[in-house]
Amino acid sequence: MTSGKTVPEYQLYIHPQDVMELRKDIWIDDPLPAVLKINKKKLDIDFAYRGSHIRGFEKKSYHIIFYKPKTYLRAKEVHLNAEFKDISHIRNKLSLDFFSEIGCLSPESRFIFLKINGKNEGLYLELESVDEYFLAKRNLAKGAIFYAVDGDANFSLMSDLDKGVKQSLEFGYEKKCGSEEADFYLQDLIIKINTISKLEFEKEIIQYLNVEQYLRWLSGVVLTQNYDGFVHNYALYRSDQTGLFEIIPWDYDATWGRDVNGKDMPEDYVRIEGFNTLTARLLAVPSFRRRYKELLLEILANQYTAEFLRPKIETMYHLIRPYVARDQYVKDRIELFEKEPDIIIDFIQARSRYIKSQLSHLD
Structure with a gap:
């Protein structure tokens, strides 16, 4: 989504008392x-840490909600990610663009340079919110969207957090949009994943899940090696038109060889079979x-080749390097960058x- 040779500048003005x-x-x-100015356009917004x-x-990330006008570039809200632990600053965008390349629904993103009350705050990645506006921009059917917010979004009846039986099947999720009825569809999906017999699973699960799309997403999360991506860092979209759930990646900075703390992650850290209950059940079916x-x-x-990805990596690197050098929080790491x-x-x-x-493991 990044275009041109410069990064847009966002000027955020917050009352000192609120700061x-x-x-x-x-x-x-x-x-x-707060007030946000972009290209001389004044936007009244609400904002919060995210x-x-x-x-x-030290460097915060922000959630921006447009108030007046109600939308900007067909979005109601965006997320400004500091990418503080990613030395490269490009892993998140590289990942989300990669998912789009392999045929998955994926949020758009772009680099911006943020100033707060006239002071340089640094380089940020603006992430599109996965919501009803996300669907409308893509001419997708209306439906429900749930964010996976913690380890209980593991498609299991058991909790990843306290290791007991979940008290609610909605644990681990926050509904972004959708009807009250959508809550029951999510519950039904999780029940079906865990209770359909092995004999019936292949023909039954396709009535609830877009399996082809899930396998494409699984390929993406395995190849980018997002360890948390199997039980976190995703959204679920249930189309009112098809009645099927699809999975959408979200927040992929801990990828391409680094973990959530920015530390080296060996290339064999995540197995080819991935994790979570749904993945295990799908891969137990020979055709899937x-x-x-x-x-x-x-x-x-x-x-997923160096030849295909290198130009994208180098383009992002050259685009943001001048802004990394101006970022007070990370400019001392420029040699590492x-x-x-x-x-x-x-x-x-x-x-x-x-x-x-490891491909033979799938035979």
Whole structure:
């Protein structure tokens, strides 16, 4: 989605008293009023900190809700991610663009440079919100969208958090949009995933889940090696038209060889079979397992190659380098930043070799 040779500048103006309130309590979720100027256009907005553990970082991430006008570029809200732990600053965007390349629904993103009350705040990644506006922009049918917000979004009846039986099948999810009836569809999906017999699973699950699309997503999360992506960092969309659920990636900075803390992650850290209850049940079906293998082979030959990804990586790197150098929070890491494109390419090649060595597991 990045276009041109410059990064847009966002100027955010917040009342000093509100700034003080935020600094006193980083866990305030109630949005505060502010003014955002983009290309001389004035937007009245509500804003708040976003994320969980990332709120403790010196460089904050923000949730922006447009108030007047009610939308901007056909969006009601956007997320400004600091990408503080990703030395490269490009892993999230590279991942989300990659998912689009392999045929998955995926949020758009672009780099922006943020100023707050006239002071440089630094380079950010603007992420499209997955909501009813996301659907409308793509001419998709209306439906319900649920965000996976913690480890209980594991498609299981058992909790990943306390290791007991879930008290509610909606644990791990927050509904972004959709009718009250949609809650029951989500519950029904999870029940069916866990109770359909092995004999009936192949023909029954396709009445609830877009299996082809899920296997494409599985290919993407395995290849980018997002360890948390199987029980977190995704959204579910249930189309009112088809009645089927689809899965959408979200927040993919811990990928391409680094973990959530920015540490090196070896190329064999995530197995080819992935994780979570739904994935396990699907891959237990020979026809689904064969299709997953076909998709991996197709993507490994086309989109998941150094030749295909290097130009994208280098374009992003050259676009944002001047802005990284101006970012007070990360400019001291510029020498590390400059090494990241090669580190990512090396990971792609190593991960590709590893996945190819594991393909026989899917026979």
